[in-house]
Amino acid sequence: MRSFACRLCQSPLFFENSVCVSCGTALGFSRAERDIVPVDDAGTYVDEAGLVWHVCRNLNLSGCTWLAPLEGGQCSACDLTRTRPAEADPEGTAQFPEAEAAKRHLVVELDTLGFDISGLVFDMLSSSEAAGEDVVIGHDNGVITIDLAETDDARRERIRQQLDEPYRTLLGHLRHEVGHYIESQLVTTDERLARCRELFGDDTLDYQAAIDRHYSQGPPQGWEDSYITTYATMHPFEDFAETFAHYLHISDTCETAAAYDLWQGTGSASFRELVRTVWIPLSVALNQINRSMGKGDLYPFVIPAPVLDKLDFVAGLAGTP
Known part of the structure; x- marks a missing residue:
């Protein structure tokens, strides 16, 4: 991940910042510019081409700071999420923002490296007691399924030890599953295969x-x-x-x-x-x-x-x- 700085006061920023802690400027992430940009009091940003962008409607739901093309709309990263926890599942809903943050990190990385993921979607599912289902992390024909319970550090560490894994993170799961998708999309010619x-x-x-x-x-x-x-x-x-x-x-x-x-x-x-x-x-x-x-x-x-x-x-x- 590259480093970021506030365009107004040059103070360091972090990828998920929605406000500059130094000068108080409201911020949004521009996928097109791959940069954190200042937004006005209405949450809008006008790019060099004169296009008007708006902070994603999911800012309060999942902490998403990305810019969307329509006022009241959601950004291209949120568009990738096909399924999210029901409002009646408080545990899954509480875990959702961390999973979405990891997904946004993944998307930026793939954009930077030049991978096209336009056919990919994510099911962010909850294996909480309220959801009442067992979630299997995996990839199937362009659909990546993530168990939101993997955001629980204690649970994830317990599974890591049970499986004798040296490393287990939510971002690692996402990177692994998107690898299946990339293989299905790019390893298709006779020479590559x-x-x-x-x-x-x-x-x-x-x-x-x-x-x-x-x-x-x-x-x-x-x-x-x-x-x-x-x-x-x-x-x-x-x-x-x-x-x-x-x-x-x-x-x-x-x-x-x-x-x-x-x-x-x-x-x-x-x-x-x-x-x-x-x-x-x-x-x-x-x-x-x-x-x-x-x-x-x-x-x-x-x-x-x-x-x-x-x-x-x-x-x-x-x-x-």
């Missing part, structure tokens, strides 16, 4: 059988030599999605580091070189900083050569039709 299968394996293998094997037998011995996580070993589809998620982890963190002068980003290096020369030393340093604070590693993963090849492949899909 052949290269993808060369790297990740035969995706025509029975998926349910792969799930059963994974949860009954666990990952194969020596999985660390070829996969980024144990979950990636389950099926080539999951390997791609896990790899895509880590591509986004790395890209976003490196962009943030460059924005705060932790390294001098040039934009000219290949993704492979970015991992070798920037990400590996940066992640080691961040892990050590976390340890200095008595916390676990920020990035508890190792990137062997075969995984770097996979990362390079998914990075090559950015900005392509």
Whole structure:
């Protein structure tokens, strides 16, 4: 994520700011400009082309600060949410803003990298007692389903430990599931499909059988030599999605580091070189900083050569039709 500053007083801003805490200016996020812009007392902003934009109607519902083209309308990020918790579900409604914030972060990242997500929608579902349903996180034909209970830190940490996962976050779920969507949209030509299968394996293998094997037998011995996580070993589809998620982890963190002068980003290096020369030393340093604070590693993963090849492949899909 890039850094932001108030256009009126130049004070630092954060992505979800609706007001500048220094000068009191009301703010909105312009997706077109990928920047936080000042809005007037009516919540409007006029861009350089003379188009009038309005703060999203969901500001008080989900904390959305994005600009919408119609007064009283909702923004393009909120348009992506197909289903949200019912008002009769107070727990799900309380969890909804955090999930939407993570989704907006994802959308900006995908926009920055040049991925078209115009056919994607999200079902933000609640597995609370009031909702009375079990929600399965996943992707199906352009629909990403998210369990809002994943916003509960204690619950999410308990599941992470039960599944022996080194990392589990709501943003991580979103990045993984959108990886399935990107594969379905972009890995379609004979050349790409052949290269993808060369790297990740035969995706025509029975998926349910792969799930059963994974949860009954666990990952194969020596999985660390070829996969980024144990979950990636389950099926080539999951390997791609896990790899895509880590591509986004790395890209976003490196962009943030460059924005705060932790390294001098040039934009000219290949993704492979970015991992070798920037990400590996940066992640080691961040892990050590976390340890200095008595916390676990920020990035508890190792990137062997075969995984770097996979990362390079998914990075090559950015900005392509």
